Amino acid sequence: MPRTKLNSNKAQLSLDILIGLTVFMLAFVFILQYIPSNFITQENDVSLSSTAYRLAALLTESPGYWTNGTISGTDWENHWNNTVIVGLCVEDHPGMLSLKKINELQSKYEENKNEFLSTFSKMFGLKNYNYNISLQFPSSSLANTIYSRNNSGKILLRLGKPIPKYGNVVKLDRIVYLKNGLTIYNLTGKGNIVINATPPFGYFAIVITNRSVNGTPRIKVFVSSRFGNWGKPVFNIKPSKYPVTYNITNILNGNSTISTSGSSYIKINFHKYTGYAVYTNAGAYIAGRVVSKLVIYVW
Amino acid sequence: MVIKMTDRGQMFTLEGIIAAVLLLVVSYMLFAYSPLTFSSSSGISAIQLKQYGDDILRVLDNSSSNSTDNATLESAIKNNNVTVIIKEIREMLPKDVNFNLGIAYCNYTNGVLTVEKYEYTHNIPTSSTVTVWRYLLFEKTSLENNSILKNVNVSGQNNGESQYTPVVVEVRLTLWQV
Secondary structure, three states, X not given: OOOXXXXXXXXXXXXXXXXXXXXXXXXXXXXHHHHHHHHHHHHHHHHHHHHHHHHHHHHHHOOEEEEOOOOEEOOHHHOHHHEEEEOOEEOOEEEEEOHHHHHXXXXXXXXXHHHHHHHHHHXXXXXOOOEEEEEEOOOOOOOOOOEXXXXXXXXXXXXXXXXXXXXXXXXXXXXXXXXXXOEEEEOOEEEEEEEEEOOOOOEEEEEEEXXXXXXXXXXXXXXXXXXXXXXXXXXXXXXXXXXXXXXXXXXXXXXXXXXXXXXXXXXXXXXXXXXXXXXXXXXXXXXXXXXXXXXXXEO | OOOOOOOOOOOOHHHHHHHHHHHHXXXXXXXXXXXXXXXXXXXXXXXXXXXXXXXXXXHHOOOOOOOOOOOOHHHHHHXXXXXXXXXXXXXXXXXXXXXXXXXXXXXXXXXXXXXXXXXXXXXOOOOOEEXXXXXXXXXXXXXXXXXXXXXXXXXXXXXXXXXXXXXXXXXXXXXXXX
16 A cells, blocks of 8 residues: 655645535535425424324313223223223313222233223324323423322322433323322321321321311421331420311421432321311322323434 | 545544544434423413412402402402402412503593593503403492492483492403513
8 A cells, every 4th residue: 555645735626626525515405404394303393392282182171982883981090991082181170080990000001001002002093103191290300200190109190111312203292180189198086097108298297177076286297218216206296276287298298208208108196186287299289189291202 | 735635634444433423422412312301382372371270260250259458359449459469469470470460441431432541550660561361240220439330420421330240350450460
């Protein structure tokens, strides 16, 4: 192979080629900018958006439908093999989701993911699409995702394929509320109740409706990452008026033990009163309802 | 100036091929690894904003709630105290969406029926807006004295109306992306 001379002036780009390359690059950039956005991307976006919209509307505003040819109904959660289409809302209450339907959908997905996705795609006409459906807190975002959980800490709804990091993905949110989304513990008389829950809490309150005859009412709330290792109470009060509601959501969510451990134990020590503890980690408590966000990605 | 036609300054074949390959690789990467985009290229779409608005008003319109702290649309408008409602709407919306809340209602003023508006918030929109609305029905007797609807005259009768006269209110929520 001949050696190249460093001081040779051969093989340099001429002015003509530089101009030619510049014109070519400008034309190339122009084509990249205009043609894909005008003819390909927008069509794709519209298709994905309408698919996401349809999927969200059917899930949040329809109770679903099943039939075996002679009998039919909307309680598909009891008739999975005859289900025509899945819906999550309570009949005649669009936007109010049924926990029973959500739990059934998630358990069917977990039983056999591939079979479920194939069936689900056929129901909603999604054979040419990928999707991811989940139930999250209203404040949840892509950077800080907070899934809605049931009272034993299990994620209520998360199904579909992992969301890709690149490409054309459409996201649609629906604000919904859950029927019977609050968990209630009776706190009448005296004793202890221990709750094993996964933070963050959308709402945690202690309601005192009345005091018992004789004695001074008292409430203490303890928090621990390990059962039995209680330490000092995070909330301690002797109420003097009734009825009264103590919202301790921020106290619990701000507690370092709760925020650093995935699952925590909360002990409520109650003495000489009538009332109840109420909490949810399925969503935020707004206007007397447990509010969540159904998040749908389609690509 | 006369340009001599020599063989100097020409691009060698190998360099040409390398340049072409580089261009192809760059163009492929531009197509394949464009950043993840949600919805259309304009960010949150009008459909999404409308959906947020409709859903939020539906959640807040909870007349069956026992809540006495102005946590629902009905109680907030009855008592003319929307502080809690505004906080709740903010809680349900993403951080990059802002809103204005107001009401519209019919009222006879000097014998003429007019549609009057009252704005609870006065934020200034920074992009195109989407407005959603929901109708609420009140009996005048259920309104608190400080409610702006208390003295509304919806029938046009001069000698005053029955306290059971129904008052229809249109609650308007205007949303935009910031």
